[in-house]
Amino acid sequence: ARGRILFEGEDVTNLAPNQLVARGIVQVPEGRAILTTMTVLENLELGAYRRGLKNVASDLEYVFNLFPRLKERISGMAGNLSGGEQQMLAIGRALMAKPRLLLLDEPSMGLAPIVVQEIFRSLRAINADGLTLFLVEQNVRQALKIAQQGYVLENGAMALTGTGRELLGHPRVLEAYLGA
Structure with missing residues (x-):
């Protein structure tokens, strides 16, 4: 890289x-x-x-x-x-x-x-x-609760970005990291 x-x-x-x-x-x-x-x-x-x-x-x-x-x-x-x-x-x-x-x-x-x-x-x-x-x-839930800005990496590449609140509610984050 x-x-x-x-x-x-x-x-x-x-x-x-x-x-x-x-x-x-x-x-x-x-x-x-x-x-x-x-x-x-x-x-x-x-x-x-x-x-x-x-x-x-x-x-x-x-x-x-x-x-x-x-x-x-x-x-x-x-x-x-x-x-x-x-x-x-x-x-x-x-x-x-x-x-x-x-x-x-x-x-x-x-x-x-x-x-x-x-x-x-x-x-x-x-x-x-x-x-x-x-x-x-x-610990995605704890991290995103305090994050002003968050980034989700998949295989070393940025897959998602947004505020902590936005990412906590994002369907891909919910499914992959929060078991929803």
């Missing part, structure tokens, strides 16, 4: 991850990729590595307001967190980089339904605070 990825008019197709972060593009990868032998606080501080200590305290408060369980476990080892808490930590660490675009790959994978709802509530709040989210998600 060929193509280019443009972000704010700049071709970022071949940039290294650290160059993407410098431009405000941060990813929360599938599988979370937290540092299990570090504390919750250390993981969060690591997210702000490009910024030094400037505004870290207020950014930590923002993350803790989104995910109060992380504050309760601030000194604990990240490897001792539940899967849902690890996902919260991965999102929180990404937010500490102060992104302008947050890429999330399967944030609900392997999580209990109640935790999935909590994660998506937080994503909705993050977006309402002005951060652009780009979400790849198998």
Whole structure:
């Protein structure tokens, strides 16, 4: 496949991850990729590595307001967190980089339904605070509920596009993804 990825008019197709972060593009990868032998606080501080200590305290408060369980476990080892808490930590660490675009790959994978709802509530709040989210998600119903714009890919090609609400009601989406 060929193509280019443009972000704010700049071709970022071949940039290294650290160059993407410098431009405000941060990813929360599938599988979370937290540092299990570090504390919750250390993981969060690591997210702000490009910024030094400037505004870290207020950014930590923002993350803790989104995910109060992380504050309760601030000194604990990240490897001792539940899967849902690890996902919260991965999102929180990404937010500490102060992104302008947050890429999330399967944030609900392997999580209990109640935790999935909590994660998506937080994503909705993050977006309402002005951060652009780009979400790849198998949980179609949850993803489209929060999506302003959605794209359905089939065999690597764009098959449908529309608002989240439009796609939730689209017959092909209902049949293929929502079992209606």
